[in-house]
Amino acid sequence: MMKTNNEIEHIANDVLIKFVKRGGVYKVFDEIMLAEGIKFKEIPSVSKDFVGALTKGNNSQVYIIINKNIDNLGRKNFTIAHELGHHFLCHQLHQNLGFCTVNDITEEGHQQNPIEREANYFASCLLMPEEKIKSAFLGMLERSRKAKIKDFLYVKNDYTFGIWILIRDELTKRYGVSEAALRYRLQQLKLARFEFL
Template identity: 40%
Template sequence: MQKKHPIKEAIRIHQILDAGLSSDKRYPVNVTTVVRELIPLFNREDPIVEIQGVDFSGIDGALIRHPEKSEWKIVFNNNVDHPGRVNFTIAHELGHYMVHRHNLGKTEFKCGEQDMLDENDSGINIESEANEFAANLLMPNHDFRAQIEKQKFSIDLMQHCANRYDVSLTAAVLKWLNLTNKRAIGLLSEEGFMHWSKSSGSAYRSGRYFATKQDCVEVPEFSLAAQEQNSTEARDGVRHGPGIWFPGEEVIEHSIYSKEYGKTLTVLVLDDAGGYSDPDDFNEDDELLTDSYTNFINNGQNPY
């Protein structure tokens, strides 16, 4: 069976949502409603029949096939109290359903922090692909770009996006990093050390990244991240001279500390390259689908 592309699968859904919903009802995407009312249009042979909150330990969510029937269910961690994170988790599990359930022949996908770092036997990071599907379903490029175009980066701008799409602030920042042409880096730290970091494409190509998967990386002593700042000044961005984050280069650091989680989300913006773009290897306009579901919309029939 031909491998499915997570962005294409997300586009299949949001094209129908664009056509079927008015602009004031389009966002945020209610993934539970999508699963129950829209996904059956794509497949009736092995449907998702249940979305359930359960008490998990170390797991954010899972997609599980019934042991005897051609049915699936999505479960998410009841202990997560952030609605945006739950919404993204359900979308992530839907990504496994749309992209991976047939190609990999698996009957269960359990998704925790460690799982997201592992590749499967085919050398594919399916957790990364499921995240890519979820991000593009909840935050389509064309609408996200409309929110950020000609806007200076700020934590408040990212919070606006998080509220619009009902996702976490972190998810909004990661989406911004995927679209921006600016040299920028996002990172999450705790007690002076980085959990992870992600560079924009232009930042990575210029050698500005932190190898957090290979090494234990400490945040710089005089950075806002090290000070666990949650001030207006830190949110708006502070310009550091050369040597604080990178030798020979100034950096604007935006930082916000969460007392609840004890972690700091930081975005570093280097020199301005300007503008926003889609991923280089994918063009939405060239990938409009012409299967029965697109025809369903073209004929003027709406799913709601």
């Protein structure tokens, strides 16, 4: 049975309450996986399509496996959070088969497969909790002397792009996410709109 965004966000918040005392959730991925009995492996993959997998071994051991060749730290964190999403959302595990491709794990939410969409939304909520990202974003926007609007940023090829760069650099570092994931989350929360090349 498919879950609503509210249900997914609630599950992500439960994980955050249980494991994150301060700082970004990506800093406690190891702790979460240890507590959940999940073993983590990075493997080099010749397939450019393979990004990650949540799978069971023959001994019923649960693994999160990700492609070692992912060179963007934000993308890597999103992939781990996505696979944790499959775990916490109780998606059916495939024994020794099935993996997520670059088309399944989309930081910008363009996903038709409902199970992959749920895992992507979970990853977004887990890495960038609504209240924290909203508070951080609006605080930075308010401190920007050039920002004329205090609760929404419409980024175009003008002075707003410079404001965005400052905010982007700070928040991608703080939350361990890519620019694409940050942009999508801010748009989901109706905090920003982007129209630049």
